Amino acid sequence: MTVWDRPDPPARPAPLDRERIVAAAVELADEGGLPAVSLRKVAARLDAGPMRLYGYIATKEELFDLMVDAVHAEILPERSPGDWREALRGRAHRTRQATLRHEWLADLLGGRPALGPNALAVGESTLAAFDGLADIGTVQRAVETVSAYVTGAIRREIANLRAERATGLSTSDWQRASGPHLTRMLATGRYPALARLVHEGTEVDAEATFTTGLEWVLDAVAAKLAPPA
Amino acid sequence: MTVWDRPDPPARPAPLDRERIVAAAVELADEGGLPAVSLRKVAARLDAGPMRLYGYIATKEELFDLMVDAVHAEILPERSPGDWREALRGRAHRTRQATLRHEWLADLLGGRPALGPNALAVGESTLAAFDGLADIGTVQRAVETVSAYVTGAIRREIANLRAERATGLSTSDWQRASGPHLTRMLATGRYPALARLVHEGTEVDAEATFTTGLEWVLDAVAAKLAPPA
DNA sequence: GCTCATGTCGATACACTGTATCGACAGATG
């Protein structure tokens, strides 16, 4: 047997751990959205067989939970927020920014209870900013109301972004009846208020839209924390 | 050839139309969630081959769009809402009710622009209630802010419902650290505010939760429609 | 009536998915 004929030694299995798995999955999702995340593909990124992933997760859904928690690390504040309003505002904006970096998060936001360490830390940081300000029920209502708004607003923004990308048109263009379907529907005369809105509405920057709605909801919370005498 | 040997005449293809397809898909989704909706299964419900569906839809995603629009028929108000607040409130509650009847709607809410006839009619009805009340931008902000809240709140409610169902525990029980994972996490002492909330929080009826948040957001809108002098 | 063109349909196929299963192999233990 010459040295050229000698078979390679059995390769050691690639190192595998939860962090690597999640990072590979996030990478795939960032490239192609959630449909691009298959266990085979994740494993291939790690030079492993797909069944190895089952040592770390029981189902693909758990992998998605881990991915959501990983992104929550990007949502954690760098320092303690000053007050409750800053805490909620900051969290909302960081969530939006994280979602713009990882669009697939919009597909998962609010879909499952987020119980990972990073998500819990985000929740803790938010709650801590309300310390002593109101009864527990009001605090809970406040946090959940803002959080609900954030979830819904981000989903809509990403949905519009995708529609825009799919049609090659800008948001205002396709909203302004450039899409043949909506043009036809509005031409029926059955939706006069909608037609007026589409025709007269001005394009508002997505961030400004998000921020305005957020401030409105924060105002509502403020009114409940310090109810008028 | 005797009559017993005579083959049956070729069966006429089952009648197929968009409504039937959507109804079958909604039925399947109501029974098993979105994962239960496969084109094969939908077609089987209609005694057709799956490829026939492609005469009506281009992708499975379009089928989901049609399903969402079908449910919007249940969200349309039966009569003209009295005022803007009633319009938004009614729409929110009907959306929640529709989602409780069709849980899968929570998975699709806000995920794609809703442009079907029913969804447009819902939008039209809502906008009409603001007629003459404010400039178009403010109206749009108002409708979208409430809608964002509704989307997020419903998603959270359904997520909790599913978690409850998966663990066999009630919402407050599993939030109250009955789940081993959350128990362990809270026992670390890293989340004191969260622990306090879980420990001291009282169970609030899901509908009351939804309604309280909704009224807060509606209050915020009211403040913008009639700004203080 | 016959022929041809067109449209519809179902069967088959393909590439892919999540996940179950099993044999091979390495390492640890006695």
Added chain:
DNA sequence: CATCTGTCGATACAGTGTATCGACATGAGC
């Protein structure tokens, strides 16, 4: 050395969305 245990990759299975193609029915024209 023999046995046991754990890990791993290959294989398999059932299922998915969607492409493709042959069979068949129908309509139009002659």
